[in-house]
Amino acid sequence: MLCTHDATKQRLLDTFSIPKDISIKSHSAETRGSETVHRLEWSDGHESEYSRSFLYQAMFDARRKAVQRQALVGIKLWDSSIASDPPKTLYVNAMNPNSNDLLSRLRRFGFCYVDETSFENPKATKKMLEKIAFIRETHYGGFYDFTADLASKDTAYTNIALEAHTDTTYFSDPAGLQAFHLLSHTDGEGGASLLVDGFKAADELWHTDRKAYEILSTVNVHGHASGNEGISIQPYRGFPVLEHDTATGDLLRVRWNTSDRASIELPIEEVETWYDAARKFDAILKKKENEYWEQLVPGRVLIFDNWRVLHGRSSFTGKRRICGAYINRDDWISKFKMRRFGKENVLKGLAVN
Ligand SMILES: [Fe+2]
Incomplete structure (x- = not known):
């Protein structure tokens, strides 16, 4: 004691x-x-x-311990049919320290909308995100508020279409949550947002091609971010596309970014096996029934789990102003666990979970 x-x-x-x-x-x-x-x-x-x-x-067995350690509770896989009733909450709930509305939906579905957020003042979005945890700084800055102008040298800052991907695969610890708030869209159209449940796609691959799943779970892939002046960020080691809890086998993270991918950690004569497996996963990600498209509107913040849900968008014309930010994974899961289990219960499990 x-x-x-x-x-x-x-x-x-x-x-x-x-x-x-x-x-x-x-x-x-x-x-x-x-x-x-x-x-x-x-x-x-x-x-x-x-x-x-x-x-x-x-x-407890390993699985039950992981459930509390990682808050692996109530995860629900989804496909395009989620469009009829997507997870959402209100700004007032997201700002309420006693409400678990936002975080429980983020844990369950991997994304959630926050409606009735001010689109006149980006600070309201920032404040709401800071209720989850502090905002993560990267070489792009922290909380951002930009119009498509290529200020940062990344395709995200252009108006071209973006395939479904996860962000920051070039970090050893990719961003946990990502938020977008379309503040305005003038003189043009397009730019619908695409979300794909990476855990659902992985589940589909597991059931259709076990070998491909195993390759994507074991072969390390490298990434990089080198567009900005004086920067070439690479993770300290390669990581597989699908990463699992070593104790329980639960899928923990999907890394998928064709633009930022660097080398595949295989001898040259075997590298084709990875591409074959990746092609299969890619085909599942691009199936119409797995793609959930939604037009973002001012006042509605989209927040998603970047370790699970892939995002993309269609091309657009005109001028879009968007604000948003990244939040670290460990920080948002900690907040979720506090609200879901209570600190006392989490602490009780520390020595054994
Ligand atoms: Fe992105």
Whole structure:
């Protein structure tokens, strides 16, 4: 009990000072509220307390532990039919620290709209995003507010069509959430937004071509961002398109960006196997029934899980003003877990999950 800092929850004890042959000297149990607490005295004089619920969690299987650690709850795969009832909430709910409306939908569907957001003042969008967690800075800046003018050297800043992709595959830790808010579109048309559920596409590949799935899950792919002056960002290692939890096998992240892809980590004579598998995944991503198209409108912020949902857009004419930002994955999942399980429960699972 004295070996953990009460406020910071950090370990204070030098673990390696514990004798290797330590044993239990005595045990007692008492009831505190609704909890049974076991008290142990160790042979080196240390005393420990373990609640029954803690000991119970230690016996969970790997899958159940991952559910709490990563908040793998209620994930629902979707296809184009989600257009009839897409997940959405209101600005007022997204701003309410006691509401889990936005984050639970983001976890379940991988995206959510926030309606009734001011489109006259981009600061309202920024404020709402900061309620989730702090905004991530990149070489493009932090919170952005731009019109298509190629100010940053990336196709995202042009008016050409963009195929479904995930962003920032050139980082070791790609952005967790991404938000777009179309503030205005004048003197033109087009620019519908495309969303594809990467987890659903992966599931389809798993069921139709196990070998291709395995290749995309094991072969490392490199990426880069080199358009801006003085910049060539590459992840510290290659990562597969489909990344899984090593303990449970759950799919955790989809990385898919043809524009930013660099080399495939295979001997030249085997590299074709990756392209064959990738071609199959690409065909699934481009199936009409997997594509959800929606025209963004001022006042409606689109937020999506960049580790799961791919995004794209059709070409457009005229002038579009868009604001948005990235948020780190660990930060938004932490916020979601606090609201879903409560900090006390998350902490109980720390040592065992
Ligand atoms: Fe993008």
